[in-house]
Amino acid sequence: xxxxxxxxxxxxxxxxxxxxxxxxxxxxxxxxxxxxxxxxxxxxxxxxxxxxxxxxxxxxxxxxxxxxxxxxxxxxxxxxxxxxxxxxxxxxxxxxxxxxxxxxxxxxxxxxxxxxxxxxxxxxxxxxxxxxxxxxxxxxxxxxxxxxxxxxxxxxxxxxxxxxxxxxxxxxxxxxxxxxxxxxxxxxxxxxxxxxxxxxxxxxxxxxxxxxxxxxxxxxxxxxxxxx
Amino acid sequence: xxxxxxxxxxxxxxxxxxxxxxxxxxxxxxxxxxxxxxxxxxxxxxxxxxxxxxxxxxxxxxxxxxxxxxxxxxxxxxxxxxxxxxxxxxxxxxxxxxxxxxxxxxxxxxxxxxxxxxxxxxxxxxxxxxxxxxxxxxxxxxxxxxxxxxxxxxxxxxxxxxxxxxxxxxxxxxxxxxxxxxxxxxxxxxxxxxxxxxxxxxxxxxxxxxxxxxxxxxxxxxxxxxxx
Numbered sequence: 001x002x003x004x005x006x007x008x009x010x011x012x013x014x015x016x017x018x019x020x021x022x023x024x025x026x027x028x029x030x031x032x033x034x035x036x037x038x039x040x041x042x043x044x045x046x047x048x049x050x051x052x053x054x055x056x057x058x059x060x061x062x063x064x065x066x067x068x069x070x071x072x073x074x075x076x077x078x079x080x081x082x083x084x085x086x087x088x089x090x091x092x093x094x095x096x097x098x099x100x101x102x103x104x105x106x107x108x109x110x111x112x113x114x115x116x117x118x119x120x121x122x123x124x125x126x127x128x129x130x131x132x133x134x135x136x137x138x139x140x141x142x143x144x145x146x147x148x149x150x151x152x153x154x155x156x157x158x159x160x161x162x163x164x165x166x167x168x169x170x171x172x173x174x175x176x177x178x179x180x181x182x183x184x185x186x187x188x189x190x191x192x193x194x195x196x197x198x199x200x201x202x203x204x205x206x207x208x209x210x211x212x213x214x215x216x217x218x219x220x221x222x223x224x225x226x227x228x
Numbered sequence: 229x230x231x232x233x234x235x236x237x238x239x240x241x242x243x244x245x246x247x248x249x250x251x252x253x254x255x256x257x258x259x260x261x262x263x264x265x266x267x268x269x270x271x272x273x274x275x276x277x278x279x280x281x282x283x284x285x286x287x288x289x290x291x292x293x294x295x296x297x298x299x300x301x302x303x304x305x306x307x308x309x310x311x312x313x314x315x316x317x318x319x320x321x322x323x324x325x326x327x328x329x330x331x332x333x334x335x336x337x338x339x340x341x342x343x344x345x346x347x348x349x350x351x352x353x354x355x356x357x358x359x360x361x362x363x364x365x366x367x368x369x370x371x372x373x374x375x376x377x378x379x380x381x382x383x384x385x386x387x388x389x390x391x392x393x394x395x396x397x398x399x400x401x402x403x404x405x406x407x408x409x410x411x412x413x414x415x416x417x418x419x420x421x422x423x424x425x426x427x428x429x430x431x432x433x434x435x436x437x438x439x440x441x442x443x444x445x446x447x448x449x450x451x452x453x454x455x456x
Contacts, residue, residue, distance in 0.1 A: 112351075121350040122435075123340075161454040164436070193439050201436030207350075208392070208429030211421050212453060221455035225440060226389040227448060 004029050004068035006087055007078030008036050008050050011104060011148045015076055018152035020059040022182050027061040028054075029068030031090060036062065069095035074102065074175070081107035081126050082119065085133055097136035100172045102179070103127050103199070104143045104151070106206050115210055118203060127199025131168065138172035140165060141199040142180065145209065147219040152183045154222075161222035164191050166198035191225065232257050232296035234315055235306035236264050236278050239332060239376045243304055246380035248287040250410050255289040256282075257296030259318060264290065297323035302330065302403070309335035309354050310347065313361055325364035328400045330407070331355050331427075332371045332379070334434050343438055346431060355427025359396065366400035368393060369427040370408065373437065375447040380411045382450075389450035392419050394426035419453065 005016040006029045013028075020026040030036040037051050047053070054062055069075050069091035079087040084105045088096065107126040109119040120129065127141035142165040143151045150156055154163070163185055167173050173192060180190055193201065205223065213219045233244040234257045241256075248254040258264040265279050275281070282290055297303050297319035307315040312333045316324065335354040336344040348357065355369035370393040371379045378384055382391070391413055395401050401420060408418055421429065433451065441447045 117351050121432075123345050156456075157454050158456055159454045191440070191443060193436070193443050198436075198439050201439050204349075204432040204435050207432050208421070208426075211426050211429050212419070215419060215421050216453070216455060218455070221453050224452040224454040225444070226385050226387045226450050226452040227444060227446070228384075228386055 001025065002071060002073045003027070004072035004075045004091075005078055006065055006068065006075060006091060007080070007105075009078065009080065011151075012076075012078035013050075013053060014148040014152055015078055015104070016060050017057060018183060019179075020057065026059070027063050027068040027071065029063055029065040029091065031065060031087065033062055033064060065091040066095060069099075072099070074100045074179075077101060077103045077105050077130070079105055081105040082109060084126060085129060088130060088134060093134060093136075096134050099137055100169075100175055101130065101134065101137045101139050102143075102176055103130055103139055103141045106144050106203055108206060115207065118206060121204060122200065125197070125199035125203050127166070127196050127203070131196045138167065138169040139196055140167035140169075140172050140176045141196060141202060142166075142176055145202050145205045146222045150220070150222055154184050154189065157220070157222055159224065160189065161224040162189050162191050164193055164198075164202045166193040166196055166202070168195050229253065230299060230301045231255070232300035232303045232319075233306055234293055234296065234303060234319060235308070235333075237306065237308070239379075240304075240306035241278075241281060242376040242380055243306055243332070244288050245285060246411060247407075248285065254287070255291050255296040255299065257291055257293040257319065259293060259315065261290055261292060293319040294323060297327075300327070302328045302407075305329060305331045305333050305358070307333055309333040310337060312354060313357060316358060316362060321362060321364075324362050327365055328397075328403055329358065329362065329365045329367050330371075330404055331358055331367055331369045334372050334431055336434060343435065346434060349432060350428065353425070353427035353431050355394070355424050355431070359424045366395065366397040367424055368395035368397075368400050368404045369424065369430060370394075370404055373430050373433045374450045378448070378450055382412050382417065385448070385450055387452065388417065389452040390417050390419050392421055392426075392430045394421040394424055394430070396423050 002025045005012045108116040110116045131139040230253045337347040338344045359367040
């Protein structure tokens, strides 16, 4: 499939790399190609700069938000949540219309220091705001409740754990499930919560997720819904 | 131990009954004893009225919020979250001072219909509001992330699952862990998140908890933090 990944951070790179390795035609979209390729900044894990990373991934193209979205059948929003609407506007209303947009972002607001709060939260969510701003786009919220390396390879955790999914379009959710399956998620690990308003619930997992990272001393954990 | 349970709903009754069966000296506190004993209202599960229930539990006393708190060493807040501060004020600042208060309530606001929102949320929590209003009381937030019958008997779920705990006083958390142990929680199931600000994270689990109840068709599930 032709897939655009919006965002050049750790999540975007991890998703792009996995999708490309699975045989998809992947383009990473960015605000400013020249700047993205020239920055020397290491990522959060101290890994190579974007330029070094993309040179090692010859199966992934780089383009503007707009071109990447325009040429894609499916778009992943892997931008920082607080600037997602802006990035998606740059990708373009028409370029997103009628397409599946898989939203992985969390609206973490670091402007008042640590720990971040959510903006919006409680009675609204980023997933809903995106669906409202792009009514012709089929927004599915998923994968936003775990570390990037688990998103694309759930077998990294030995025990059982879950991924949540929500959205208003059932065909779009079916396609999203196929992509999750290709990452290694089994059907019984995927919990369909319902419509896009459920993005509130999954985004509101972030405050405890961030504290658990601290309490457990590792981001290598995930939520598992235990039932009989 | 001499324990006061504030609140006569399903959570209060479930906790009171279990603590009394474990040999504790338990008093349920209520706003208006006469009204509580005279109401014919069944609980959410269609079970017996409070009067019928208390008649079957001769090992549990009923008293005012104030008397119950005054005579207790440990107080459980099992009132509805939106009226908890009011109920605790009726229990009395002095009657709560220096004591362990285990806060199980969630600030679910149903005033705008279903699903409820949280009030407060995100940058504040009920747990923190209680600690701020009762600075001499040792507030520990726990058990608020699951169905009442799992709180007092975690073995009801076959697989592994977790209970979260947070608060500012380490001795108070140690005592709370002992009570959780007596309910059947093993040490490695109890996750200490840190100080009382972590109540934000656990209270913000409620939106997805409520939607999971709907998606799974049962409240008989719990969060399990899966790690390697």
